Amino acid sequence: RDSQQAETECLSRWKKWRRTSSKSLKKALSEVKGLSSHLVLWQHDIRSIEGKFGTGIQSYFSFLRFLVLLNFIIFILMFSFVTLPTIISKNGLFNSTAASTSPKNIENVCTIYKPNGNKGLVYFYTYLKDLLSGTGFLEVTILFYGYYSTDALWINIMRYNFPLAYLLATFAYLALSFLWIIKRSVEGFKHNLVHDADPFQSYCNKVFAGWDFCITDPNAARLKHRSLQYELQTDLQEEKLKQKIAERRMGEKLRIYSLRIFINIIVIAILSGCFYSIYRVTVFSQENSNVSIRNYARTDLTNLLVQYLPSMVITLANFIGPLIFAFLIRFEDYTPAFEIKLTLLRCVFVRLASIGVLMFSLWSQISGCGSDKCKPCGYNYKSYPCWESDVGQEMYKLMIFDFIVILAVALFADFPRKLLVTHCSCKLVQWFGHKEFEISDNVLEIIYGQTICWIGTFFSPLLPAIATIKYFIIFYVKKIVLIHTRKPAARPIRASSSNFFFLVVLLIGLLLAFIPLGFSIARIPSSKACGPFRNFNTSWEVIPDTVLEFPTGLQQFLFGIASEAFAVPFFVI
Amino acid sequence: AYKRFSELLPKEERENACSARVPKSQILTLPELRANPFQDRICHVFSTSDTGDDSMSFEDFLDMLSVFSDSATSDIKSHYAFRIFDFDNDGTLDRKDLEQLVNCLTGQGEESRLSSAEMEQLIQNILEESDIDKDGTINLAEFQHVVSRSPDFARSGVSRG
Numbered sequence: 001r002d003s004q005q006a007e008t009e010c011l012s013r014w015k016k017w018r019r020t021s022s023k024s025l026k027k028a029l030s031e032v033k034g035l036s037s038h039l040v041l042w043q044h045d046i047r048s049i050e051g052k053f054g055t056g057i058q059s060y061f062s063f064l065r066f067l068v069l070l071n072f073i074i075f076i077l078m079f080s081f082v083t084l085p086t087i088i089s090k091n092g093l094f095n096s097t098a099a100s101t102s103p104k105n106i107e108n109v110c111t112i113y114k115p116n117g118n119k120g121l122v123y124f125y126t127y128l129k130d131l132l133s134g135t136g137f138l139e140v141t142i143l144f145y146g147y148y149s150t151d152a153l154w155i156n157i158m159r160y161n162f163p164l165a166y167l168l169a170t171f172a173y174l175a176l177s178f179l180w181i182i183k184r185s186v187e188g189f190k191h192n193l194v195h196d197a198d199p200f201q202s203y204c205n206k207v208f209a210g211w212d213f214c215i216t217d218p219n220a221a222r223l224k225h226r227s228l229q230y231e232l233q234t235d236l237q238e239e240k241l242k243q244k245i246a247e248r249r250m251g252e253k254l255r256i257y258s259l260r261i262f263i264n265i266i267v268i269a270i271l272s273g274c275f276y277s278i279y280r281v282t283v284f285s286q287e288n289s290n291v292s293i294r295n296y297a298r299t300d301l302t303n304l305l306v307q308y309l310p311s312m313v314i315t316l317a318n319f320i321g322p323l324i325f326a327f328l329i330r331f332e333d334y335t336p337a338f339e340i341k342l343t344l345l346r347c348v349f350v351r352l353a354s355i356g357v358l359m360f361s362l363w364s365q366i367s368g369c370g371s372d373k374c375k376p377c378g379y380n381y382k383s384y385p386c387w388e389s390d391v392g393q394e395m396y397k398l399m400i401f402d403f404i405v406i407l408a409v410a411l412f413a414d415f416p417r418k419l420l421v422t423h424c425s426c427k428l429v430q431w432f433g434h435k436e437f438e439i440s441d442n443v444l445e446i447i448y449g450q451t452i453c454w455i456g457t458f459f460s461p462l463l464p465a466i467a468t469i470k471y472f473i474i475f476y477v478k479k480i481v482l483i484h485t486r487k488p489a490a491r492p493i494r495a496s497s498s499n500f501f502f503l504v505v506l507l508i509g510l511l512l513a514f515i516p517l518g519f520s521i522a523r524i525p526s527s528k529a530c531g532p533f534r535n536f537n538t539s540w541e542v543i544p545d546t547v548l549e550f551p552t553g554l555q556q557f558l559f560g561i562a563s564e565a566f567a568v569p570f571f572v573i
Numbered sequence: 574a575y576k577r578f579s580e581l582l583p584k585e586e587r588e589n590a591c592s593a594r595v596p597k598s599q600i601l602t603l604p605e606l607r608a609n610p611f612q613d614r615i616c617h618v619f620s621t622s623d624t625g626d627d628s629m630s631f632e633d634f635l636d637m638l639s640v641f642s643d644s645a646t647s648d649i650k651s652h653y654a655f656r657i658f659d660f661d662n663d664g665t666l667d668r669k670d671l672e673q674l675v676n677c678l679t680g681q682g683e684e685s686r687l688s689s690a691e692m693e694q695l696i697q698n699i700l701e702e703s704d705i706d707k708d709g710t711i712n713l714a715e716f717q718h719v720v721s722r723s724p725d726f727a728r729s730g731v732s733r734g
Contacts, residue, residue: 201702201703201719201722201723203695203698203699203702204699204702204703204719204720204723205723207671207674207675207678207695207699208654208658208716208719208720208723209720209723210678211609211610211611211678218607218608221608221609221610222680225610225678225679225680225685226680226685228678228679228680229678229679229680229685229687232675232678232679232687232691232695233687233691236687236691236694236695239694239698240694
């Protein structure tokens with residue numbers, strides 16, 4: 001420091017001024033940063049969770065915050081381009097009118113659609129039932145696709161091409177989600193790359209640079225000690241295991257590989273069993289709960305149960321699957337890190353594929369042309385006069401049920417467990433112990449909910465709003481559950497790799513959502529009785545039709561872009 | 574920084590803060606050092622006390638803060654880190670130093686220590702990775718080389734405020 005002081009005296013006045021101004025600028029910048037962190041949603045809550053429970057759990061909560069924001073933006077998008085014009089035109093504000101031309105060249109029978117809007121005197125519980133299953137009075141509101149039956153709007157003298165706007169808004173929210181997730185994962189990927197860059201130095205890195213000098217809270221310090229100890233021990237164990245594997249003899253190897261193949265076959269069998277049961281249950285539910293036909297012979301409660309049967313089966317599969325996988329993987333004799341990854345991969349597969357199976361079974365019902373039921377309209381018009389609303393209702397039910405299950409588990413499983421463990425001291429209960437906060441299970445839960453939201457928004461434009469509220473409430477519920485009942489996990493997870501992993505799985509969910517949406521938009525004929533695409537064969541046809549209306553020069557330009565010679569290099573870049 | 578230093582002194586001595594020395598027990602009440610497992614070593618390294626009681630004057634305090642701030646270069650940080658990790662003050666990190674270092678990291682208490690077999694394996698691995706001249710100890714140059722390639726070191730050695 002003495003040398004520094006001597007140096008300062010020698011500097012000219014200009015350099016002195018530069019130095020002091022740069023110092024004050026740095027100070028001002030850091031103060032602005034501190035202020036702006038107050039504006040970020042839940043910043044204080046997440047920081048306190050990080051301090052008490054570690055960065056692994058904190059990454060779960062910031063992931064939840066990211067989803068709340070994403071859903072909110074998607075909702076604003078859909079609302080401003082789809083719902084708002086409809087509301088404006090239906091109420092005649094701003095001198096607007098709406099035109100809904102009836103479809104030409106289509107037989108009349110396809111356009112019959114009488115949703116039961118609960119006319120007359122009804123019991124109160126009918127409203128509750130309708131709220132839970134999206135039928136009845138909800139079916140004819142802006143919640144579902146069926147309400148948006150306008151073809152064109154005029155606001156003053158401007159013409160608003162409503163079907164085009166609906167389709168483009170759908171593409172926009174998918175593209176927005178895609179880009180935002182990629183942007184976030186790039187940051188995590190860079191971090192990951194740096195972390196794994198030097199496998200030759202992992203021990204030195206952990207020992208010499210392991211301690212975080214920012215920790216001021218003794219609880220956090222204890223957590224850090226434990227995580228360091230655990231990391232060092234796991235690394236040493238893995239090294240020993242790798243040596244053991246390298247020394248395996250041929251006979252051992254054969255035995256282990258055949259055991260693994262056998263267990264994989266069991267896993268595939270279990271998965272197919274789950275998927276088949278989801279398929280059968282969905283078909284059963286659709287056939288037996290047809291609400292368009294009022295069937296008073298069945299009581300409303302059983303009707304509700306039948307409607308919720310697919311959701312219940314999916315939730316059951318999502319619950320049992322991971323337990324079975326965790327049990328089976330012990331026999332496969334992998335290194336611990338690989339075990340965790342493989343189990344996680346299998347759980348992800350169960351969750352996302354069950355949604356796919358549900359969609360597939362819905363379609364087989366909608367396009368199920370058993371005995372010539374589809375001839376006039378291209379889809380099963382008798383049972384599904386407005387099939388998009390029906391799909392929207394299924395997604396709505398899935399989302400509501402998911403929400404109810406999360407709340408119910410928190411209320412009825414976690415709190416009583418904590419009460420039991422703290423007050424009852426019998427051996428069995430103590431062995432059960434406090435529940436740990438399983439990060440991966442919770443993350444998969446919310447990714448599952450988000451995939452449903454992405455698929456469902458096309459069929460039910462207000463679904464993102466419901467999702468936003470749902471995740472908002474879940475944040476507080478999980479936070480309370482965490483603070484009151486959990487003890488910190490004995491296996492601390494490193495935050496940066498978890499973040500990247502969550503985003504990758506979310507991306508897989510989004511790409512999976514593309515498939516059903518693409519199929520519905522481009523392949524299945526849109527319903528002729530409701531919705532903005534009544535005059536088109538499929539929903540996708542809006543775009544070619546609009547393009548044909550453009551001036552020829554623009555048309556040729558667009559065809560040129562769409563042609564393969566241009567599109568492939570464009571996407572590569 | 575001056576305010577924080579003077580807060581550590583008992584009331585009577587506050588006017589003379591520039592020349593007073595704060596005893597070690599007071600330094601350890603600082604929030605950054607409270608939870609730090611290396612608190613004793615840090616005090617010892619930065620203290621210029623002749624009596625060996627590890628008390629710190631205001632200049633020592635400033636030294637310590639400047640090394641831990643983000644404007645210190647990684648050379649300075651690694652130099653001081655080496656001195657902090659060198660428990661027996663002999664200028665090199667030998668097996669005993671490494672063993673004490675690991676025990677500090679995993680925490681106090683019997684159940685948080687590694688077993689002796691694990692410790693052996695770990696020290697073996699560390700020496701394999703960093704000991705270039707294979708003399709069984711890590712000197713300053715080897716330490717700085719290892720630390721410069723470590724991505725975590727720059728972030729973890731910084732404390733705010």
